[in-house]
Amino acid sequence: MANQRQIGWFNLVLALLGSCVILFVVAPLVGIVLATPASDLKAASVDREVLESIRLTLAAALFATVTSALVGVPFAYLLARKDFWGRSIVLAVIDLPIIIPHSAAGIALLTVIGRQSLIGRLFGRPLTGTTAGIAVAMAFVSIPFLINAAREAFGSVDTKLEKAARTLGAAPWRVFFTISLPLARRGILSGLVLMWARGISEFGAVVIVAYHPMTTPVMIFQRFNDYGLGAATSVAVLLILICVAIFIMLRVFLRPKAEEF
């Protein structure tokens, strides 16, 4: 029937367009894996320099995430609950690191933690070229992801639950820890993992703040520049696999379970 075919056409066109998008995203990833002989990958995975950079990258990103969480999650609760003057400006400021080009962000960070900066002079030496400096760069570019995720998670907790808890005799801090935080935990956890992943993958800001010690994204760039494409791909594949593993963890373990509540 003509009308039946019409529905079919419409969805078919959409599905075709979708295939183009999927292909565009998947092709480079499949391409790089195909371009990397298994032997190269094995060699990279026992290369002490590579392993050390991976350890550094994971640790620096974790440090950045945990520190940001202690400060950022309670703040996200405030943003989700209170409608104070200038709130929308504060929300905009928090999003700034997302849209600022990361190489420019790296330069900007240098003015705060570099040789000539207040912090540089305070510590007697700059944070550039240190693990702390790397963590600061990672935190700067990825903290919006955590705060936004936590804010949305708190926002989806019905305020009536908190109000009911108040009338049952719980003070605000008790309500926060026994009601708001547990009910928002999935959203917050996925914000933490997202921030960690963004920290691990940061290149632009980190390469400017610290070329050494070398994080893995920087090492990929360095090997590409110094030794060519072949030398870079095996490290790139290794890092892509780690990121994809974290990502799968995020998707599979933190998916909201419909049956629970």
Place this chain on the structure above:
Amino acid sequence: MANQRQIGWFNLVLALLGSCVILFVVAPLVGIVLATPASDLKAASVDREVLESIRLTLAAALFATVTSALVGVPFAYLLARKDFWGRSIVLAVIDLPIIIPHSAAGIALLTVIGRQSLIGRLFGRPLTGTTAGIAVAMAFVSIPFLINAAREAFGSVDTKLEKAARTLGAAPWRVFFTISLPLARRGILSGLVLMWARGISEFGAVVIVAYHPMTTPVMIFQRFNDYGLGAATSVAVLLILICVAIFIMLRVFLRPKAEEF
């Protein structure tokens, strides 16, 4: 009264933590602006090399955004409406570029558009070092932002409106253009601006795909490496100002207007 003060304490602690976050985000941006003499900024803004790179960056990102929109927006509608087998895998695939380190993404793109790739051989020359290559790199890292924004925008359109339109005699394509798209337009538009901004600010993937022609984020890195911090800051400030301007546009003009509908 004791209990009154308790509420005050709770919010006060949250506000203090919030100030730390704001300071952390704002300090580097204020720092870099303070560190840049007005004369340097003026010099940069008439530097032909800088202006050419800004033009290139804006144009390549625009091209990437418009092309992605034509393919991605209809696809986002499909994702918002149909619950097909493997949908969650497709959603995950679309998010991949967000978590893959951008220098690794650049390497991966080289395997598709580089000298040895299928496309490279097809065109007789690789896309590396061309504006098209830059646009591809920008599109790869930023298309998830557009598709997710559009998908959420379509998702927030009540399907009952579309069903009602169907029973009033409108075929699926008519429903899409007269109901779904107009109702989702704000969300889609803000997705477009977000994708454009992300394209402009991309550094990691672009620097690997094309060192020349030089986009502004790459130029910041090159000047920092070749001439030091002073040479990089003025260009960085210029680019930050452009990004902040786009960002303000996004916030002010695309904020959902409560009074309309």
Place this chain on the structure above:
Amino acid sequence: MLELQSIGKRFGAFELKDVSLTINDGEYFVLLGPSGVGKTVLMEIIAGLIRPDKGRILWDGEDITSRPPEARGFSVVYQDYALFGHLTVRRNVAYGPAAAGASAEKIRRQVAGLAEILRIEEILDRYPKSLSGGEQQRVALARALAVGPQLLLLDEPLSAVDVNTRLRLRKELKRINTELNVPVLHITHDPQEAITLGDRICVMLDSRIRQVGTAAELFHEPCEPDVARFLGMRNILPVNRVKGGVCFIDDRQIEAGAADETTTHIWIRPEEILISTEAFESSARNQFRCLVAEIEHHGSLPAVQVVSGAMSLTALITYRSFKELQIAVGAEVYITFKSSSVHCL
């Protein structure tokens, strides 16, 4: 004429089972059932928005089971009206005719005509958001009628408006049905609404059709106790056994003219039970001494619940008798009802 033949549909744990029904030309047909019973699913199956797993849908004898919604000509009015928020009222109403490719002049005339019928001329250039519930409802009706529907499907159309608007809109709906001669399928969970509006009423419980009939049929001969209870009837008593027109109910015996061996339940209309403070002789065959267990004031007619042994009955009396008899909880009273007032299920 719409015919559903053994329609079935499954979504996970939910299942619509073997639904067959007929809606005649020009009929006001009410689908009545508690929420969650699948009424909306059934409506969307009729509209073509959901495809049934089993069964056929016929329109005037033609099989339309696989015809898409835009080709059926059955328009839907949803509970929350589903107005297009980005279009003015005028363009909402014009949506259907425009999709059908009508000329601008024809659309103008059609909108004007419907705006007059539904009294929305004043609000044609406003946006839906700024309208009251009753106004939105009328706009949704105008939009649905603008396509000249074969059948109007109304999903709980009156549940989101306040009591006074509801009473007004009820009349409006009935008037549209009669004047425009459009058959209507009206979904509701409210027995009152079904009685007031329906030419025929279909009671749906547990995803299954239980009884179809006029309001009078349903209220005088509900086919099973579940239906009777859902319709809000009180005084439904299970019968242990029947012997010679006498129903044995636990420790009491009730004379029922219509009782026979197939009677499983009897039902006595609350307003057919007389309350008195003393026993009296009369032609009524059933009289019991009772205690008043509870008094509920529903509106201005007190409902008096009395118990006699294990049997509990409710009687509806006027406020005046209530005051004159000085009925109070715990008082001893007599109830009397005729054998012909005992209805058998």
Place this chain on the structure above:
Amino acid sequence: MLELQSIGKRFGAFELKDVSLTINDGEYFVLLGPSGVGKTVLMEIIAGLIRPDKGRILWDGEDITSRPPEARGFSVVYQDYALFGHLTVRRNVAYGPAAAGASAEKIRRQVAGLAEILRIEEILDRYPKSLSGGEQQRVALARALAVGPQLLLLDEPLSAVDVNTRLRLRKELKRINTELNVPVLHITHDPQEAITLGDRICVMLDSRIRQVGTAAELFHEPCEPDVARFLGMRNILPVNRVKGGVCFIDDRQIEAGAADETTTHIWIRPEEILISTEAFESSARNQFRCLVAEIEHHGSLPAVQVVSGAMSLTALITYRSFKELQIAVGAEVYITFKSSSVHCL
């Protein structure tokens, strides 16, 4: 005893104006009004969740206006129950005592006691999501009662459950109020519910308190036509002038024993109007020849709307009389009512 003194609160266009009321110890107090009138805002002001702009709140004479909710001891049951989804029923109920620092043993006993009273022993280890509406309602009540509240605030507690559960829960609420001697503030938009439950009822219209009184007072002496209309009363007629106990209403004259110069409206109870097919002599002073304009079946009592000139009245008669008199739309009938049945507003 709770006292509100001239409470005012403004949120943008919404304004709560000068609310003063008193809830006595052990009283079941119903706040009745249409939705959007500010009933929930008023409840949250009482609970301490919203601070009023103006006025004072006193509890047993002590000013508690600026006391935070956790120190007031007024527990709230919201319309959708607001159960904590991440806690079992047991831990939901124990939430308040735990926050107050009670010992594990004391909490255990308290939960067990309430679980028995509210019959939720079987579901103590389940999560709220898996419960039915009625069960969730009882859990919400148990949780609110576990803190031994000074005052129980119920926000439309019965609007989300089906009819049968609603009738059962009404009794439960009343029982809790009586047995535990907790004063209750119950918010509803349903006059029926207010009548059934309230020791006193407060009618709120347009963000303002209009009348406070017992159900009998409200229904027999509503202070203004708006209140009477909101309570669902029919047959409210505006009076042009009164002369010697006779009310002039457009082209008709009605004798009313209680009428005097201050009477602006009269009101006749629908069930106090007698319908007959012929005129007859009686002690009733008002008799009019009418036409039947409409018949509505609400449940089993038909409401017959009749018109006599410009005057329109509704009479409620039994189904039996309805059938015996063979009343149909357009028929000529007589209505008769006593002068003492005419209530003056």
